[in-house]
Amino acid sequence: xxxxxxxxxxxxxxxxxxxxxxxxxxxxxxxxxxxxxxxxxxxxxxxxxxxxxxxxxxxxxxxxxxxxxxxxxxxxxxxxxxxxxxxxxxxxxxxxxxxxxxxxxxxxxxxxxxxxxxxxxxxxxxxxxxxxxxxxxxxxxxxxxxxxxxxxxxxxxxxxxxxxxxxxxxxxxxxxxxxxxxxxxxxxxxxxxxxxxxxxxxxxxxx
Amino acid sequence: xxxxxxxxxxxxxxxxxxxxxxxxxxxxxxxxxxxxxxxxxxxxxxxxxxxxxxxxxxxxxxxxxxxxxxxxxxxxxxxxxxxxxxxxxxxxxxxxxxxxxxxxxxxxxxxxxxxxxxxxxxxxxxxxxxxxxxxxxxxxxxxxxxxxxxxxxxxxxxxxxxxxxxxxxxxxxxxxxxxxxxxxxxxxxxxxxxxxxxxxxxxxxxxxxxxxxxxxxxxxxxxxxxxxxxxxxxxxxxxxxxxxxxxxxxxxxxxxxxxxxxxxxxxxxxxxxxxxxxxxxxxxxxxxxxxxxxxxxxxxxxxxxxxxxxxxxxxxxxxxxxxxxxxxxxxxxxxxxxxxxxxxxxxxxxxxxxxxxxxxxxxxxxxxxxxxxxxxxxxxxxxxxxxxxxxxxxxxxxxxxxxxxxxxxxxxxxxxxxxxxxxxxxxxxxxxxxxxxxxxxxxxxxxxxxxxxxxxxxxxxxxxxxxxxxxxxxxxxxxxxxxxxxxxxxxxxxxxxxxxxxxxxxxxxxxxxxxxxxxxxxxxxxxxxxxxxxxxxxxxxxxxxxxxxxxxxxxxxxxxxxxxxxxxxxxxxxxxxxxxxxxxxxxxxxxxxxxxxxxxxxxxxxxxxxxxxxx
Numbered sequence: 061x062x063x064x065x066x067x068x069x070x071x072x073x074x075x076x077x078x079x080x081x082x083x084x085x086x087x088x089x090x091x092x093x094x095x096x097x098x099x100x101x102x103x104x105x106x107x108x109x110x111x112x113x114x115x116x117x118x119x120x121x122x123x124x125x126x127x128x129x130x131x132x133x134x135x136x137x138x139x140x141x142x143x144x145x146x147x148x149x150x151x152x153x154x155x156x157x158x159x160x161x162x163x164x165x166x167x168x169x170x171x172x173x174x175x176x177x178x179x180x181x182x183x184x185x186x187x188x189x190x191x192x193x194x195x196x197x198x199x200x201x202x203x204x205x206x207x208x209x210x211x212x213x214x215x216x217x218x219x220x221x222x223x224x225x226x227x228x229x230x231x232x233x234x235x236x237x238x239x240x241x242x243x244x245x246x247x248x249x250x251x252x253x254x255x256x257x258x259x260x261x262x263x264x265x266x267x
Numbered sequence: 268x269x270x271x272x273x274x275x276x277x278x279x280x281x282x283x284x285x286x287x288x289x290x291x292x293x294x295x296x297x298x299x300x301x302x303x304x305x306x307x308x309x310x311x312x313x314x315x316x317x318x319x320x321x322x323x324x325x326x327x328x329x330x331x332x333x334x335x336x337x338x339x340x341x342x343x344x345x346x347x348x349x350x351x352x353x354x355x356x357x358x359x360x361x362x363x364x365x366x367x368x369x370x371x372x373x374x375x376x377x378x379x380x381x382x383x384x385x386x387x388x389x390x391x392x393x394x395x396x397x398x399x400x401x402x403x404x405x406x407x408x409x410x411x412x413x414x415x416x417x418x419x420x421x422x423x424x425x426x427x428x429x430x431x432x433x434x435x436x437x438x439x440x441x442x443x444x445x446x447x448x449x450x451x452x453x454x455x456x457x458x459x460x461x462x463x464x465x466x467x468x469x470x471x472x473x474x475x476x477x478x479x480x481x482x483x484x485x486x487x488x489x490x491x492x493x494x495x496x497x498x499x500x501x502x503x504x505x506x507x508x509x510x511x512x513x514x515x516x517x518x519x520x521x522x523x524x525x526x527x528x529x530x531x532x533x534x535x536x537x538x539x540x541x542x543x544x545x546x547x548x549x550x551x552x553x554x555x556x557x558x559x560x561x562x563x564x565x566x567x568x569x570x571x572x573x574x575x576x577x578x579x580x581x582x583x584x585x586x587x588x589x590x591x592x593x594x595x596x597x598x599x600x601x602x603x604x605x606x607x608x609x610x611x612x613x614x615x616x617x618x619x620x621x622x623x624x625x626x627x628x629x630x631x632x633x634x635x636x637x638x639x640x641x642x643x644x645x646x647x648x649x650x651x652x653x654x655x656x657x658x659x660x661x662x663x664x665x666x667x668x669x670x671x672x673x674x675x676x677x678x679x680x681x682x683x684x685x686x687x688x689x690x691x692x693x694x695x696x697x698x699x700x701x702x703x704x705x706x707x708x709x710x711x712x713x714x715x716x717x718x719x720x721x722x723x724x725x726x727x728x729x730x731x732x733x734x735x736x737x738x739x740x741x742x743x744x745x746x747x748x749x750x751x752x753x754x755x756x757x758x759x760x761x762x763x764x765x766x767x768x769x770x771x772x773x774x775x776x777x778x779x780x781x782x783x784x785x786x787x788x789x790x791x792x793x794x795x796x797x798x799x800x801x802x803x804x805x806x807x808x809x810x811x812x813x814x815x816x817x818x819x820x821x822x823x824x825x826x827x828x829x830x831x832x833x834x835x836x837x838x839x840x841x842x843x844x845x846x847x848x849x850x851x852x853x854x855x856x857x858x859x860x861x862x863x864x865x866x867x868x869x870x871x872x873x874x875x876x877x878x879x880x881x882x
Contacts (some may be wrong), residue, residue, distance in 0.1 A: 082464075115334075121331060122880075124330045124331065124401075127330075127399055127400050127401070128327065154756075164401060169400060215495075236333075252327075254324070254326070255325040255327055255331075257327060257333075257336055258327045258328055258330075258331045258333040258336050
């Protein structure tokens with residue numbers, strides 16, 4: 061497991077539309093000649109929606125996180141064996157995620173995206189994204205999920221201390237994320253070490 | 268005996284080694300080919316696995332756009348030195364991350380759609396898709412240099428070691444095992460060589476096996492046995508033939524002496540012309556017969572290697588004189604002209620004078636025999652440089668070309684139908700050839716064809732290196748006896764004794780007769796004789812013993828003892844001189860020769876022993 065200083069570069073160079081992105085790390089020489097190739101790779105297939113590139117990247121990341129998480133057997137697969145994404149406080153991401161899911165090819169595992177309001181009844185979800193809209197009461201929203209085995213993903217600085225498991229950060233203009241391993245462990249989730257390998261930083265201690 | 272490397276062993280070794288080398292080469296080539304192929308395959312599979320591992324490790328990096336992690340993953344390829352370059356491509360086929368060994372400039376190919384590998388010269392390129400739950404996310408490409416030479420350089424020493432080891436083992440085994448095959452054959456070869464050089468047919472090869480070589484040994488041995496038996500019987504019959512010939516000639520010659528003595532006696536006594544002519548005929552025929560017997564004896568001596576040459580110095584002129592004396596009469600008798608041409612009369616020769624005269628006379632007599640009446644015979648003798656060259660040419664019946672080679676074979680005559688008119692045993696030329704060869708010379712015949720005469724050429728390397736001596740005085744004629752000697756003739760053949768005694772009487776001597784050794788000794792003891800002519804083969808006391816006894820007596824010490832025998836070999840002469848004889852004469856003795864010997868007896872009665880020339 062790596063420390064925060066060894067995280068790989070992000071693809072957010074694509075936000076700059078080909079502008080060279082300086083190496084984000086201090087301890088590794090960063091080959092710059094490969095970055096242009098990552099342009100728009102994971103932001104959705106040639107999508108020309110109005111969503112900002114940052115939102116599209118985050119939606120793609122959000123979707124991909126589910127592949128590196130192992131839920132407890134009880135809820136591992138829902139009734140229809142689909143994975144349910146819940147989105148609070150960021151409609152743009154919710155829209156983007158829905159669109160992205162629809163554009164997947166056949167054979168991909170079934171995924172549902174639901175919009176959820178804080179403190180309101182909601183269906184069981186596997187992944188809960190809490191957007192910037194709920195930053196002010198983020199701790200309360202997270203706490204409201206209790207000990208449910210839910211992968212909580214946030215987009216607010218310092219969210220890990222509040223019980224978030226994956227929090228988006230921006231490093232040198234690139235979308236990266238940090239991981240709170242203790243929180244995930246407490247809820248019975250197992251995060252793949254491969255995910256940790258590409259995280260900007262990993263916090264082991266539970267909040 | 269030195270043992271050379273026999274070729275059969277070499278061949279068997281070559282066979283074994285050749286087979287071994289061929290098998291090893293084939294096996295080595297196949298092995299290397301198989302290894303290269305399987306190595307390539309397994310290597311490619313290994314690289315595919317490597318690519319898959321990198322792909323799996325790099326999947327999150329691609330998904331989350333983490334090029335640094337991808338770089339670190341690719342950087343692990345450094346532990347695989349054969350991998351020159353690697354790259355991670357995105358789903359769209361763009362390079363996401365790449366790795367290249369220092370000092371290598373890899374050109375990255377566009378990623379193929381499917382997994383797999385391809386060889387490009389000595390480079391192996393491997394493609395492996397990066398997949399996650401949502402399908403293909405990218406591609407890993409690895410480029411490795413396939414170091415075939417390096418692989419071979421690892422392999423070849425091993426192959427070389429195996430090859431040399433196998434060859435050594437094969438060499439040892441073949442040299443150990445081949446002896447089972449080659450030993451009997453080599454044994455046969457050894458014995459065959461021994462037999463060839465030593466002519467010893469009693470040698471045998473030891474049989475060691477029962478297989479084909481054993482049968483070969485048996486066959487070889489039985490062949491040797493047959494050859495030995497055949498050779499033995501051949502030698503035996505040949506020896507008996509020679510002995511028979513010698514005895515025959517000897518026995519046939521013995522009566523000639525008395526016959527001639529009798530004829531000469533009658534002639535000396537005189538009579539009517541008819542009788543004298545008849546006597547001359549008898550004399551001539553006896554002489555002819557004696558010569559034939561001599562030839563026969565000579566042939567038999569030569570075949571038994573019993574003939575010895577007696578070298579002396581004489582001139583070409585003397586040689587030709589001897590020849591003409593011996594042949595002139597024959598030629599005249601046949602109404603032919605004998606013409607002699609002498610180019611180097613004074614050149615000194617060193618050879619057996621009697622034999623050379625015999626050879627040339629033989630050629631002349633032959634020419635006389637085969638030339639019609641009134642013909643001409645040319646005898647030419649010259650001695651340029653070291654060779655005596657004699658030509659005898661006639662204008663007689665000649666020799667067919669196809670017979671030229673045969674005429675020197677014993678018992679061959681040109682035309683059997685001529686035998687009756689020409690006569691002879693057919694051994695004259697064969698004898699001449701042998702005698703010439705004993706002098707290291709050559710004799711050849713030429714003829715321009717039947718009826719056109721023939722020419723014999725004799726080349727003898729007998730010119731003496733000594734300075735030519737002044738012309739020798741003519742041989743002294745038998746001196747008329749100053750006074751008669753008292754002589755005892757001892758011979759068990761009464762006719763021979765009597766005829767000889769009669770002849771001696773005619774020569775003016777007083778001769779008595781004894782018929783055996785004891786009687787002879789008694790006569791000598793009681794009566795004083797100056798000379799005793801003794802036969803060797805006599806009953807009761809043979810000539811040798813008689814001579815020894817005589818020499819022991821006081822009266823016998825100075826007596827002149829002459830051995831007269833049919834045995835004319837040098838061995839016989841040596842034994843005679845050892846026994847105490849002063850002279851050894853061979854039957855039939857010429858009256859002139861006997862007269863000469865007797866004339867040489869000093870008046871005092873005793874001859875100086877051992878100085879005269881025994882003949």
